[in-house]
Amino acid sequence: MAELRKECSDLRTSNKSMEIMLQNIARARSPFLPRHSVTAQAGPSNVLITSPTRDVTTQSYPFPDREVPGFYVVIPAGGAGTRLWPLSRENHPKFLLDVNLCGNSLLQSTWERLLPLAGPSRMTVVAGPAHSEGILGQLPNLAPSNLFTEPGPKDSMAAIGLAAAILLRRDPDAVIGSFAADHMISGEEAFLGAVTEAVEVAKEGYLVTIGIAPSHPATGFGYIRLGDRLGLKSAPHSRLVSSFKEKPDAHTAAKYLATGQYRWNAGMFVTKASLLMELLKEHCPALHEGLMNISAVWDDEAARKVALEEVWPTLEKIPIDNAVAEPAAAQGKVAVIPSTFGWDDVGDFSSLAEMLPAESNKPRVLGDQRLVVSEQTAGGIVVPVSGRLITCLGVDDIVIVDAPDALMVTTRARSQEVKSLVKKCREAGWKNLL
Numbered sequence: 001m002a003e004l005r006k007e008c009s010d011l012r013t014s015n016k017s018m019e020i021m022l023q024n025i026a027r028a029r030s031p032f033l034p035r036h037s038v039t040a041q042a043g044p045s046n047v048l049i050t051s052p053t054r055d056v057t058t059q060s061y062p063f064p065d066r067e068v069p070g071f072y073v074v075i076p077a078g079g080a081g082t083r084l085w086p087l088s089r090e091n092h093p094k095f096l097l098d099v100n101l102c103g104n105s106l107l108q109s110t111w112e113r114l115l116p117l118a119g120p121s122r123m124t125v126v127a128g129p130a131h132s133e134g135i136l137g138q139l140p141n142l143a144p145s146n147l148f149t150e151p152g153p154k155d156s157m158a159a160i161g162l163a164a165a166i167l168l169r170r171d172p173d174a175v176i177g178s179f180a181a182d183h184m185i186s187g188e189e190a191f192l193g194a195v196t197e198a199v200e201v202a203k204e205g206y207l208v209t210i211g212i213a214p215s216h217p218a219t220g221f222g223y224i225r226l227g228d229r230l231g232l233k234s235a236p237h238s239r240l241v242s243s244f245k246e247k248p249d250a251h252t253a254a255k256y257l258a259t260g261q262y263r264w265n266a267g268m269f270v271t272k273a274s275l276l277m278e279l280l281k282e283h284c285p286a287l288h289e290g291l292m293n294i295s296a297v298w299d300d301e302a303a304r305k306v307a308l309e310e311v312w313p314t315l316e317k318i319p320i321d322n323a324v325a326e327p328a329a330a331q332g333k334v335a336v337i338p339s340t341f342g343w344d345d346v347g348d349f350s351s352l353a354e355m356l357p358a359e360s361n362k363p364r365v366l367g368d369q370r371l372v373v374s375e376q377t378a379g380g381i382v383v384p385v386s387g388r389l390i391t392c393l394g395v396d397d398i399v400i401v402d403a404p405d406a407l408m409v410t411t412r413a414r415s416q417e418v419k420s421l422v423k424k425c426r427e428a429g430w431k432n433l434l
C-alpha cells in the first residue's frame with residue numbers, strides 16, 4: 001500500500017513537473033503568453049476545462065464593498081488583432097497575449113479589473129469556439145456556463161446581444177456592462193468609479209457609454225459629442241450623448257479636439273439588458289428575433305446546437321454603435337460618463353510604443369533591451385522575440401518585430417496597415433504562420 005501511495009505521489013509530481021516544463025517551453029517560445037494559464041498542452045492535470053466541479057458559486061469573493069448588485073459584466077472577445085502580427089496569431093489573438101509583459105494577458109487584466117464590481121458568478125465572456133479553451137485556461141474562475149460560444153464572428157451587436165438575451169432570461173432586472181477583452185486601462189479607481197456611475201444612469205433607463213478624454217486627434221476611434229448634463233444626484237458627471245461620430249479623418253478629429261466637446265468612444269456600454277433588447281427590436285428587428293430564438297433554447301444543449309447552426313449564420317453583421325447606439329442617441333436615450341482614466345485599445349505597434357518609456361535617439365524596446373543595439377534611430381519600436389541580436393542605424397520611427405518564424409518591418413505611421421500585410425501573407429500561402 002505504501003509503495004502504491006509513493007507511486008501515485010511520484011506520478012503526481014511528474015505530472016506537475018511536466019506541466020511546468022510545458023508551460024516554460026510555451027513561455028520560452030513566446031514571452032507574450034501570460035504567466036498563469038492552463039492550456040490543452042499543459043498535460044494531465046488540465047482538468048479545469050472539463051471538470052463538472054468548476055463551480056463559481058462557491059468561490060470566495062474578496063471585494064464585498066465594491067460589489068454592484070445585479071450588475072453583469074460581458075466581455076466580447078472577438079477579432080484576432082491582426083495589426084499586432086506576428087505577436088498575435090489566429091490561435092493566440094491579442095486578448096490572450098500579455099502584450100506589455102506585465103504577467104497577465106489583456107483578457108486576464110480585463111477580468112481582474114471588473115471582478116470587484118460583479119464577482120465571478122456575474123462575469124461572462126462571448127467568444128468563438130476556437131478560443132474557448134484558451135479563455136477557460138486563462139480564466140480559471142470563469143464558469144463554463146458563463147462563456148457564451150458563438151459559432152462565428154458576427155460583429156459586436158450579435159455578440160453583446162447574445163449575452164444580453166441570455167442574461168435577461170436569467171435575470172429580468174439585469175444591468176449589463178460590455179467591455180472589450182483587449183484594451184488597456186490605467187487609473188483603475190477612476191475606471192471603477194465611472195462604471196459604478198454608469199450603472200446608476202443605466203437604472204434610469206439610458207444606454208450609457210463611458211467617454212475618454214482624447215489626448216490626440218486619433219483617427220482609429222469613434223468620437224462622442226457631449227450633450228446636456230443629466231443632473232442626476234447619483235451620477236453627477238453624466239451627460240446626454242448628442243451624437244456619435246465614427247472614426248473621423250485627421251482634420252476632422254483635430255477640429256473635434258479643439259472644441260473640447262468630444263470624448264473618445266471606448267466601446268464600453270452599460271445598460272439594462274431589457275433596454276438593449278428593446279432598442280434592438282426597434283432598430284434591427286430581425287437580429288433581435290434571431291437572438292431571442294437562440295437564447296430561448298440556450299440551456300438545452302441539443303436545441304442550442306440546432307438554433308446556432310440554423311439561426312446564427314442568418315444574423316446581420318453589424319457593430320453595436322451602428323445597430324443601436326447611434327439611433328438611440330438621436331432619440332435622447334444615450335448618456336455618457338466623461339472620465340479621466342487612461343485608456344488605449346492597443347490597436348497597433350505604434351500605440352504599443354506609446355506605452356513604453358522613450359529615450360532620446362533610441363527605439364523603444366518591448367522585451368530584452370540587451371538584444372537591441374541602435375544608432376541614430378529615434379521614435380520607433382523593436383520587439384525582440386526570437387532571441388537574436390537586432391541592430392539598426394539611422395531608421396527613425398521604424399517598427400521591427402522579430403518572432404522566431406516571421407520578421408515584420410514597417411514604420412509607425414503605417415502600423416495600422418499590418419492588417420493588409422497579414423491578408424497578403426494569407427494569399428501567398430502562409431496561413432500556418434498567421
Ligand SMILES: Nc1nc2c(ncn2[C@@H]2O[C@H](COP(=O)(O)OP(=O)(O)O[C@H]3O[C@H](CO)[C@@H](O)[C@H](O)[C@@H]3O)[C@@H](O)[C@H]2O)c(=O)[nH]1
Nearest residue numbers: 076077078126153154155156159180221222265266267345
Ligand atoms: N465575441 C465577439 N466580439 C466581437 C466581434 N466583433 C467585435 N467584437 C468585439 O467588440 C469590440 C469592438 O469591436 P471592434 O471591431 O474592435 O471595433 P472597432 O472597429 O475598434 O470600433 C469600436 O471600438 C473602438 C474602441 O476600440 C471605438 O472607438 C469605436 O467607436 C467602436 O466602438 C471588441 O472588443 C471586439 O473584440 C465578434 O464577432 N464577436
